[in-house]
Amino acid sequence: MVKITVDRDVCQNYAQCCFEASGAFTLGDDAIMTYQAEVDESLRNDVERAADFCPTQAITVE
Amino acid sequence: MSAAGVVIVGAGLGGLRTAESLRGAGYAGPVTVVGDEEYLPYSRPPLSKEALAGGIDVATLEFRRKASVDDVTWLRGTPVVACSLEQRFVTLADGTVLEFDGLVIASGIRPRRLPIPGPSFGRHVLRTATDALALRPLLAPGRHVIIMGAGFIGCEVAATARKLGAKVAIVALDEEPMMRPLGLELGAGMRHRHEEHGVHFHLGHTIDEFIGDDHVRSVSLSDGSELPADVVLEAVGSVTNVDWLEGNGLDLSDGVLVDGSMRVATDLAPVVAVGDIARHPNALFDGIPHRIEHWNMPTETGRRAGQTLAALLRGAEPDPAPFTGMPSFWSDQYSHTLQSFGMPGLATSIVMVDGEADGPCIAEFRNGSGLVGVVGVDRTPQLAAYRPQLMQRPLAHA
Numbered sequence: 001m002v003k004i005t006v007d008r009d010v011c012q013n014y015a016q017c018c019f020e021a022s023g024a025f026t027l028g029d030d031a032i033m034t035y036q037a038e039v040d041e042s043l044r045n046d047v048e049r050a051a052d053f054c055p056t057q058a059i060t061v062e
Numbered sequence: 063m064s065a066a067g068v069v070i071v072g073a074g075l076g077g078l079r080t081a082e083s084l085r086g087a088g089y090a091g092p093v094t095v096v097g098d099e100e101y102l103p104y105s106r107p108p109l110s111k112e113a114l115a116g117g118i119d120v121a122t123l124e125f126r127r128k129a130s131v132d133d134v135t136w137l138r139g140t141p142v143v144a145c146s147l148e149q150r151f152v153t154l155a156d157g158t159v160l161e162f163d164g165l166v167i168a169s170g171i172r173p174r175r176l177p178i179p180g181p182s183f184g185r186h187v188l189r190t191a192t193d194a195l196a197l198r199p200l201l202a203p204g205r206h207v208i209i210m211g212a213g214f215i216g217c218e219v220a221a222t223a224r225k226l227g228a229k230v231a232i233v234a235l236d237e238e239p240m241m242r243p244l245g246l247e248l249g250a251g252m253r254h255r256h257e258e259h260g261v262h263f264h265l266g267h268t269i270d271e272f273i274g275d276d277h278v279r280s281v282s283l284s285d286g287s288e289l290p291a292d293v294v295l296e297a298v299g300s301v302t303n304v305d306w307l308e309g310n311g312l313d314l315s316d317g318v319l320v321d322g323s324m325r326v327a328t329d330l331a332p333v334v335a336v337g338d339i340a341r342h343p344n345a346l347f348d349g350i351p352h353r354i355e356h357w358n359m360p361t362e363t364g365r366r367a368g369q370t371l372a373a374l375l376r377g378a379e380p381d382p383a384p385f386t387g388m389p390s391f392w393s394d395q396y397s398h399t400l401q402s403f404g405m406p407g408l409a410t411s412i413v414m415v416d417g418e419a420d421g422p423c424i425a426e427f428r429n430g431s432g433l434v435g436v437v438g439v440d441r442t443p444q445l446a447a448y449r450p451q452l453m454q455r456p457l458a459h460a
Contacts, residue, residue: 027443
């Protein structure tokens with residue numbers, strides 16, 4: 001499993017993660033991002049892209 | 063292979079991502095990144111937004127670097143001034159010579175300065191953390207801030223300066239703010255939002271002269287009017303940092319021309335270019351090389367360039383697959399968020415498909431090839447569905 005942590009003090013809901021890894025990060029109609037703390041290994045590449053593309057570097061992937 | 067390794071000129075996001083990609087692609091030789099700033103790679107978008115509003119701590123803006131680049135050498139505060147591709151070395155401003163087997167051009171862009179008469183003290187640009195640190199204390203309540211240029215940086219700083227209580231006027235030749243990517247209607251909608259927050263626009267005009275003895279006190283416009291000025295931000299586009307590459311026979315007419323693998327056309331050495339400086343073709347759109355100064359392009363082009371250079375350095379041909387990275391930008395102004403996918407600048411028609419320009423809305427940008435881009439204001443959740451749609455455009459043959 002891929003473990004995802006988002007630092008909510010740093011996250012500004014820019015939603016770039018939702019575009020790169022829609023299987024793990026979801027933008028609600030209120031424009032607030034929610035995410036799954038653990039996703040399948042098959043999503044690792046997407047999730048790592050999401051972390052790379054985060055403008056505030058709020059995402060940690062283990 | 064000699065022990066010279068790879069030299070990456072430019073310590074921004076593009077340089078970092080290319081270093082990570084080189085390691086990811088199995089390149090194990092020495093990598094040296096040379097940057098003209100004092101800082102390790104950091105995030106620039108907050109410099110006109112929340113970091114400018116809240117205080118600039120560069121350490122908190124630094125990108126997290128993957129463990130694979132722990133052994134990379136970072137040379138900071140040392141601009142590269144010359145390069146010989148034939149003899150494979152670069153020369154730094156302090157005279158240091160660095161030899162290379164492969165070269166990454168990631169030297170980016172700098173703000174364009176216009177030759178306008180008058181004092182220089184009080185005139186600012188915004189590209190680096192150092193620029194932001196100089197600008198931040200000047201955006202104080204009641205101060206007169208003049209912003210030259212109505213692009214994204216100008217508009218974002220206008221919003222931040224209003225938040226900080228400064229008086230803001232924007233002077234620009236364009237008909238509407240952010241005209242080139244947004245078009246007239248969306249641009250007017252963004253202007254109305256700024257006007258509601260007290261920003262004054264002087265569109266269709268230029269600044270002819272800065273007035274003051276040793277410090278700018280006012281600006282003289284092309285319509286003959288004069289505006290008080292405590293600080294001027296010049297945000298009128300950028301020029302590419304290609305000077306150090308002169309004399310190597312490269313096409314430097316608008317940044318550095320590369321193919322879809324980010325390879326620079328030269329037989330002299332393995333060379334790639336990335337980020338704001340790389341004029342690259344995108345097969346998802348017209349296949350014609352463009353420079354794209356969007357947030358995600360240094361990462362998209364850097365990933366590809368690292369794979370290409372790693373292949374070249376082991377004597378292999380780079381992956382010939384066309385480049386199809388999706389251009390994407392966002393902008394925060396007041397409580398409003400702009401989000402775009404694709405290349406709206408290629409459109410010949412713009413259709414508002416949801417809402418109106420003064421409220422939450424989505425506009426589709428089209429040309430003869432179909433949908434080429436989409437821009438939304440306060441509609442980011444609804445906009446997400448357009449990205450996969452644009453990813454499925456038929457590929458252009460470059």
